[in-house]
Amino acid sequence: MTERYDIVIIGGGPAGLAAAVAAREAGAGSILVLERDTVLGGILNQCIHNGFGLHHFGEELTGPEYAGRFAAQVRGPGIECRCGTMVLAFGAGRTVTAVNDRQGLFTVQAGAIVLAMGCRERPRGALNIPGFRPAGIYSAGTAQRLINIEGKLPGREAVILGSGDIGLIMARRLTWEGCRVHAVAELMPYSGGLKRNIVQCLDDYGIPLLLSHTVVRIEGRERVQSVTVAAVGPDRAPIPGTEKAYPCDTLLLSVGLLPENELSRAAGVDISPVTGGPTVNESLETSLPGVFACGNVLHVHDLVDYVSEEAAAAGRHAAAYVRQGGAGAAGPALPVRAQNGVRYTVPAVIRPAALADKAPLRFRVDNVYRDKCVTVAVDGAPVARLRRRILTPGEMETVPLQRQWFQNAGPQSRVTVSLEEV
Numbered sequence: 001m002t003e004r005y006d007i008v009i010i011g012g013g014p015a016g017l018a019a020a021v022a023a024r025e026a027g028a029g030s031i032l033v034l035e036r037d038t039v040l041g042g043i044l045n046q047c048i049h050n051g052f053g054l055h056h057f058g059e060e061l062t063g064p065e066y067a068g069r070f071a072a073q074v075r076g077p078g079i080e081c082r083c084g085t086m087v088l089a090f091g092a093g094r095t096v097t098a099v100n101d102r103q104g105l106f107t108v109q110a111g112a113i114v115l116a117m118g119c120r121e122r123p124r125g126a127l128n129i130p131g132f133r134p135a136g137i138y139s140a141g142t143a144q145r146l147i148n149i150e151g152k153l154p155g156r157e158a159v160i161l162g163s164g165d166i167g168l169i170m171a172r173r174l175t176w177e178g179c180r181v182h183a184v185a186e187l188m189p190y191s192g193g194l195k196r197n198i199v200q201c202l203d204d205y206g207i208p209l210l211l212s213h214t215v216v217r218i219e220g221r222e223r224v225q226s227v228t229v230a231a232v233g234p235d236r237a238p239i240p241g242t243e244k245a246y247p248c249d250t251l252l253l254s255v256g257l258l259p260e261n262e263l264s265r266a267a268g269v270d271i272s273p274v275t276g277g278p279t280v281n282e283s284l285e286t287s288l289p290g291v292f293a294c295g296n297v298l299h300v301h302d303l304v305d306y307v308s309e310e311a312a313a314a315g316r317h318a319a320a321y322v323r324q325g326g327a328g329a330a331g332p333a334l335p336v337r338a339q340n341g342v343r344y345t346v347p348a349v350i351r352p353a354a355l356a357d358k359a360p361l362r363f364r365v366d367n368v369y370r371d372k373c374v375t376v377a378v379d380g381a382p383v384a385r386l387r388r389r390i391l392t393p394g395e396m397e398t399v400p401l402q403r404q405w406f407q408n409a410g411p412q413s414r415v416t417v418s419l420e421e422v
Ligand SMILES: Cc1cc2nc3c(=O)[nH]c(=O)nc-3n(C[C@H](O)[C@H](O)[C@H](O)COP(=O)(O)OP(=O)(O)OC[C@H]3O[C@@H](n4cnc5c(N)ncnc54)[C@H](O)[C@@H]3O)c2cc1C
Pocket: 010, 011, 012, 013, 014, 015, 016, 034, 035, 036, 037, 041, 042, 043, 044, 047, 052, 085, 086, 087, 088, 116, 117, 118, 119, 120, 121, 140, 141, 142, 144, 165, 166, 169, 257, 260, 263, 294, 295, 296, 297, 301, 302, 303, 304, 305, 307
């Protein structure tokens, strides 16, 4: 028998939980959260360091504390959470198919769906590092889980490839546990992580950050014995003669996160080739009506506080969609093009009639820029110019949108977001 819920949320991480709480506050009557793990909270359960919640709660929490606050809020009437439940598919008609060991295979009919499946780490296979496939090579997240949840140390001497936030945090974590971290090598000329993590996790422990470097060789048949790092040129090819071998037993890879959108793709949701997440409008609605997306499944965030903020908006929009019986906004839908240093924008479509005042437009840049104006233009005419002293790819940027910027836009109008000279 098919069950019915106003809103079905796929994923019980910070995004799914914040969406559920906000949807209930916005009046949704029945909300179902489906989570494949045995507990709620998502990846934050293994992030035991502090630094979470400064924006959202105004205090510094660990990952499990932050997730726990939201898990406590979903308790109570109106929200049902089913852990240990894997969603296998959803369709354009908003049916969700899932499986667990209590109900077996079951389907749920949703008034609206919120996608909150998070992201996973880019695997080593994508990297083409020569050498054998010895033990001792882990993604940074796997090493984080081993240490923080299972109490196991992955190795005694390590090199880390990739300077995303998880790699930086793991450099410090390994050091605390007595593992020597020789270096963090980063292919790009800038770090992919937050400045605060570079200072607190590398500089404070004397761990070198080797920008414009990559791993060119892994030695060892059974277990990693050494990792060779070399400088790269502007074409990102290794420069002969710059190789340096680090004897070690562990290589951690922190080379990017991929939004988990296998289900979305199979359902026919339009996916951005830049973010790997669904393309959404100002209401965080995907190309499938009544299917919303938020958190890391939409685009990779640097701070979970922004995940919660975005997810709460998705929950409110999903509740409004159900309340209005699926009626869409009147008026034009303006495509947003990212250009001139801006890699992508969320949203990628703006319907001015549905735009809440100060709704955030989030984006990332493709390089390090100093003293630039973030320019929002309609049909080439600037409607907003916001000065930024520094922009880096590791830090997500936000522009609070204003409906009045688009008051003269017609059905064929185009919005652009770009970096311009001050
Ligand atoms: C290893 C790792 C470490 C990180 N460390 C930090 C950090 O220190 N600080 C920080 O701010 N951010 C960190 N992040 C980023 C972090 O992911 C986000 O801040 C935040 O957790 C994203 O929330 P989310 O709900 O979108 O995703 P997640 O927390 O990943 O939650 C997604 C949930 O969806 C569930 N799910 C996925 N597919 C299905 C399915 N088919 N059926 C049912 N359930 C499903 C998953 O089990 C998971 O619980 C880290 C990310 C990773 C991968």
